[in-house]
Amino acid sequence: MQQIADLITLPEIKTVIRLNEVLKPQAEVLQTELVLTKEVNRAFQAIFASLAEEKGKGFFIEGGYGSGKSHFLACLYLYLRSQTTPSVPNLPKVKGPWLVIPISLLDYGSEVRLQEIILEAINTTLERCFHKALLPPDFMAELERLLETNEEALNQLAKQLNISKKELFTFKYWPHLHQLFQRLNLPYRPVLDREHLLKQLKAVLKEEGYKGAILLVDELSEFLKSKSTIPAFQEDIRFLQFLGEAAQEAPLWIIAALQEKLETTGDIPQDAFAKIKDRYPVRLLFAGGHIEEIISQRLVKKRPQAKAYLEELYEHFKQTFNYLPFNWEQWFKLYPVHPLTIQLLDELR
Structure with a gap:
């Protein structure tokens, strides 16, 4: 009887990828490891189409644990920063440059306001690129x-x-x-005029000849769910709404990754939710089919003798059980992962 090790090999891979890895040396290796699934291709196409129109927009990328959202954002950052494109069919031609700002919310505690995090990230990138920053008056x-x-x-x-x-x-x-x-017991919090800072950002982008700014925000839903009070949560939701409303004017693109739908993260005021739906019109889903492709193309490699043995085993199961909740293609593509595991992962979101 064949053992699993006789049928497959497991390539050495990096199992956890964080968005802030794009700032490390040799980050480009992340691009070679990205599996261009149908969902990934669709996400690239939608985002590049919006960039080609040169009108800012909000995007939500939804997917469960391990679906590759952070990996996708990291690769998107690398392509946009270098003004190159992935090998994706029917990808619109775009012309930058853009100020691309990676923001991993895993790096911040729940007590920090989203507005402060975004401003800090913008200023860090502005200082690194142009030695400039956005500041409140005086x-x-x-x-x-x-x-x-x-x-x-x-x-x-x-x-x-x-x-x-x-x-x-x-x-x-x-x-x-x-x-x-x-x-020193001198509590002070800067009064941040959002409109004033947005005008500053537009002025800097114009001075430097940039087409706009792109915020890549990772782990948004988990960050919002961690808020300890309803007012703190709703303040961050309002700022998310502000970014979406400012998107076309700046122009500004907000591409945020979530493990679940935004509306399930907390008590969102109805008016704010309606405006967010309007300002973030594109929802890109990394779900079951996407994960199946990652498993079959990246995580598990079949040995030459695997197909014949797995065909025989599949026929044995068909004769033994009255019903199998998967077909031969799913069985072979995902082996040794049970096909229903993908459904379970989807339901965990």
């Missing part, structure tokens, strides 16, 4: 005024970070300044 001047009687504490913090005191008053080091405010 932001740093206000910080300096509040801290003018605490020069010793400022000098110590600058020394600890190995930077000058002048460098300390840039948005990059706002988290460190915020911690200092808390230690």
Whole structure:
């Protein structure tokens, strides 16, 4: 009797891929490992079609655990950053450049507001690319005024970070300044004018000759579900709504990955939900068929002798049981994974 090891091999693969890996050296290897399933191809086609129109839009990519959403976002980032395209049929031609901003919400606690996370990510990318940042009016001047009687504490913090005191008053080091405010019992939270910051972003993109900004947001549904209070959750929903409404004007593309439908993550106000549905009109699903292709093309390789043996085993099952909830193609393609496992994974979303 054949053993499973006699019939298949398991290629060595990276089982968990996080979006922030795109910022590491040799990240391009992620592109060679992406399986271009029908759903992945459709997602690339929809996104590139929107980029070709040069009108911002919101996209939700929905899929369960292990469906490859983070891998897809990582590869999308690499293609857009390098202004190259995947080998996908009927892919619209696009012309950048775009400011592509990867945001993995796994890196943040539930107490942090989505607005702060997005602004931090935009500023990190702007600083890396252009040495610029988006700031509220008189932001740093206000910080300096509040801290003018605490020069010793400022000098110590600058020394600890190995930077000058002048460098300390840039948005990059706002988290460190915020911690200092808390230690000195000087609570301060910048008043962020969303419209003002959006105008700043548009101005920077125009100055640099960029076609727009693209936010790639991973683990959105899990982040929203982690909110400890209804007001905190609804504040993040309202900001998501604001981004969607600002999309065409900027132009701005928001491509967010979710493990489940947005409406199941919490108590969303009806008016906000209606507007989000309108502003994020494209929902791309990485479901059963997509996972089947990943298993058969990437995770499991059949040995030459496997087909004949599995045909014999399948016929034996057909004669033994009155009914099989899968056909021969599913059995062979997914072996040794039971075909109903895919259905179970879909239901876990």
